[in-house]
Amino acid sequence: MYTPDPKPGHGPRIIPRSEHTVSRVDVSNSALKVLYRLKNSGYSAYLVGGAVRDLLLGIHPKDFDIVTDAHPQQVRKLFGNCRLIGRRFRLAHVRFGREIIEVATFRGTSDGADDREHSDSGRILRDNVYGSLDEDIWRRDFTVNALYYNVADFSVVDYTTGLEDMRSRTLRMIGDPDTRYREDPVRMLRVLRFAAKLGFDIAPETAGPIARLREYVGDVPPARLFEEVLKLFQAGHAVRSFQLLDEFGLLGQLFPATNALLEGAGGGAVRRFIELGLGGTDRRVAEDKPITPAFLFAILLWPAVSRSAAALKASGASDYEAMAEASAGIAAQQQHRTALPKRFGVPMKEIFGLQRRFDNRRGARAARLMQHRQFRAAYDFLLLRSRCGEVEMELADWWTHVQTLTTEEREQAFSPSKRRRGKRRRGGRRGGARKRLSADASGS
Ligand code: ATP
Numbered sequence: 001m002y003t004p005d006p007k008p009g010h011g012p013r014i015i016p017r018s019e020h021t022v023s024r025v026d027v028s029n030s031a032l033k034v035l036y037r038l039k040n041s042g043y044s045a046y047l048v049g050g051a052v053r054d055l056l057l058g059i060h061p062k063d064f065d066i067v068t069d070a071h072p073q074q075v076r077k078l079f080g081n082c083r084l085i086g087r088r089f090r091l092a093h094v095r096f097g098r099e100i101i102e103v104a105t106f107r108g109t110s111d112g113a114d115d116r117e118h119s120d121s122g123r124i125l126r127d128n129v130y131g132s133l134d135e136d137i138w139r140r141d142f143t144v145n146a147l148y149y150n151v152a153d154f155s156v157v158d159y160t161t162g163l164e165d166m167r168s169r170t171l172r173m174i175g176d177p178d179t180r181y182r183e184d185p186v187r188m189l190r191v192l193r194f195a196a197k198l199g200f201d202i203a204p205e206t207a208g209p210i211a212r213l214r215e216y217v218g219d220v221p222p223a224r225l226f227e228e229v230l231k232l233f234q235a236g237h238a239v240r241s242f243q244l245l246d247e248f249g250l251l252g253q254l255f256p257a258t259n260a261l262l263e264g265a266g267g268g269a270v271r272r273f274i275e276l277g278l279g280g281t282d283r284r285v286a287e288d289k290p291i292t293p294a295f296l297f298a299i300l301l302w303p304a305v306s307r308s309a310a311a312l313k314a315s316g317a318s319d320y321e322a323m324a325e326a327s328a329g330i331a332a333q334q335q336h337r338t339a340l341p342k343r344f345g346v347p348m349k350e351i352f353g354l355q356r357r358f359d360n361r362r363g364a365r366a367a368r369l370m371q372h373r374q375f376r377a378a379y380d381f382l383l384l385r386s387r388c389g390e391v392e393m394e395l396a397d398w399w400t401h402v403q404t405l406t407t408e409e410r411e412q413a414f415s416p417s418k419r420r421r422g423k424r425r426r427g428g429r430r431g432g433a434r435k436r437l438s439a440d441a442s443g444s
């Protein structure tokens, strides 16, 4: 009998086409083309990872990963539209229009092989040892990610407890969790990401070591952590990702300044702000509206930026200087953890810088704000702040209203003369009151 044990040494369970729900109809044509060409050229070819997992769950896969016994150079020879990428893991990318199919060669397990390199903490720096399917399994992270769909007979191959864990909705590390997290600390983020995305539980022995090993996330290059942050927060489950990162103590590894505030006295308000912001991001993803890392990082860093700006103001900086210096400072600090490419960092700082300009509703400068290329994002951010009680609802409503006006009406709305008239009126009233007072004093 087959005993479930996600460790090497067991024969595979092969589930024939008639007994599973993975259907070619749901596989992209490009992925099918790659699978068939590999097979027809005499290589083995499997769909693997998230695609098989998601198809079994009835979710449309984000992408289709393929694994084969053909070496990268051999894959390249088969496809004109193919590029080899990666140093740590050498992979082939086969391009079909905008779709890229990733083709990996089975990874080997043979220890002491010369094309694998570890850091002092056990992190794998380079891994280009090729092997066979039954070796490749043990290099995968979680059992539900280690199911293979064989294009030769349409069966699903399960060497671990993948199918059982699918049924009980459990994320379970293959092999010894401690070692596997040390090899690649990003696996700690991945397990939380899959828990957020799929709503699966994390097996106790898989969750256990995270509290002890979380500091290792700090050894991962910032560029890779940036990519992982996007996967955590831009795939429609940002709120849940945030909560799990917080719960498992990993938020501090990614956003140290934000985490420090969450742990401090005003933590509740910071958490509300971020969850409200991320909730908006999740809604946009669900509605297929565009999202940008600039806005995402604005949500995640604003509490720290506004805190820092307030401190700078208290020590004498102007509003403008305080915001500029605070956003530059927090962004620079963040770069040590996750990269934040300029094309997102610059608009994020603009979103911050524009906030203070919403206070001014009159004159040419206020009108020009609507022409700014970050106006829309900055306005959305203003709405978020107003929902959290950071700015008057009335101010946000005014900017909402002014966008619905015709050009002429808009000129009226921004007209500086109104403001002057208003001032005169107030002055007039004050004058009137004074007059009345003196009249009272005179006893008439
Ligand atoms: P999704 O594409 O939905 O984000 P996925 O499971 O396909 O999820 P990918 O990052 O596309 O995740 O990776 C494909 C597969 O490669 C995974 O399912 C897993 O088997 C393997 N894999 C990816 N990253 C790692 C890793 N850091 N350690 C071990 N195995 C990994």
Ligand code: MG
Binding pocket: 049, 050, 051, 062, 063, 064, 065
């Ligand atoms: Mg994938």
